[in-house]
Amino acid sequence: MTEPMAGKPMTEEEWRGILNHLLYVVQFDRELSDATIDEIAEKMVVRRGLTAGPEVYYQALSQALHAEYLVGPQSIPMAIQHDDSRLRDVIARLLPRLDARRPWPAARFIQLPVGDWPWEQAPTVATIRAGFHDVMGRTWHFFDHVKVDGVLTNVMVLRQRTGEVIALVGSTGPRPADRRSTFFRVLAGDPAEALASFMELTGFTADDVVRHD
Numbered sequence: 001m002t003e004p005m006a007g008k009p010m011t012e013e014e015w016r017g018i019l020n021h022l023l024y025v026v027q028f029d030r031e032l033s034d035a036t037i038d039e040i041a042e043k044m045v046v047r048r049g050l051t052a053g054p055e056v057y058y059q060a061l062s063q064a065l066h067a068e069y070l071v072g073p074q075s076i077p078m079a080i081q082h083d084d085s086r087l088r089d090v091i092a093r094l095l096p097r098l099d100a101r102r103p104w105p106a107a108r109f110i111q112l113p114v115g116d117w118p119w120e121q122a123p124t125v126a127t128i129r130a131g132f133h134d135v136m137g138r139t140w141h142f143f144d145h146v147k148v149d150g151v152l153t154n155v156m157v158l159r160q161r162t163g164e165v166i167a168l169v170g171s172t173g174p175r176p177a178d179r180r181s182t183f184f185r186v187l188a189g190d191p192a193e194a195l196a197s198f199m200e201l202t203g204f205t206a207d208d209v210v211r212h213d
Contacts, residue, residue, distance in 0.1 A: 015060040015064055015067075018056060018057060018060035018061075019060060021057070022057075022061070022091075023087075025040055025050065026090065032086070032090055037090065037094055040094060041097035041098055041101065042101070045105070047107050047140060051111070051140065051141065054098055055104065057098065058095065058098050061091045061094060064091060065088060065095070070087045070088065071084055071087065108139075108201045109140070109158040109160060109161070110159045111141045111156065111157065112158065112165065114156075116157075117165065117187050119167035119185060122186065122187050124212055125185060125191045126183075126195055126209050126212055127181050127183055127210040127212070128183075128208060129180065129209070130181075131181070131182070132170045132179075138204070139156070139168075139202060141158065144156065148172075153172055155167060155168070155170070156168040157187065160189075160194065160197050160198065160201065161197070161201065162197040164189030164190070164197060165186070165187040166186055166194055167184075167186075167187055168184060169183040171183065184209075
């Protein structure tokens with residue numbers, strides 16, 4: 001799904017789609033304490049689990065606050081435990097917390113559509129000794145599932161904060177150890193700089209990386 005762009009008014013469909021991100025997060029929390037609101041604001045800023053970006057969330061929630069109703073047919077079903085007044089209170093508490101965290105940092109990674117990039121043809125620069133769960137946990141993004149020669153393959157294409165575009169491709173080898181390997185490919189930018197940036201942004205160390213010369 002392509003997120004709406006910040007900086008211009010969103011359509012109702014767009015801001016309601018973003019509002020659903022918040023509804024999903026708070027669906028099981030009846031207390032919605034200040035500590036919870038602080039945690040949600042921080043996740044929006046660093047894009048952990050809430051990956052649209054603080055600019056997008058701020059704009060969508062600002063528009064939602066002035067809408068006639070919040071919970072409606074477009075809302076996720078689990079949101080019905082929170083009525084409009086409760087959600088307006090959550091948004092009113094979130095917006096100043098987002099303001100307080102300005103200037104917002106640039107995203108470590110922005111996920112790009114797999115189909116727009118020639119990741120299959122790109123050479124493998126390195127093998128990361130980590131399976132897809134570990135990679136998702138460090139990038140805070142999910143793999144796409146793509147069939148390659150009939151084999152379902154985990155693929156993630158990211159633009160790094162430093163500008164390079166990389167592809168992370170899960171190994172499809174038959175051994176259990178193969179499933180704990182992820183191939184690192186560079187689609188735009190200098191390969192050495194891209195790998196160094198990736199390691200710095202994710203915390204993978206030299207022991208986790210096998211470079212391909």
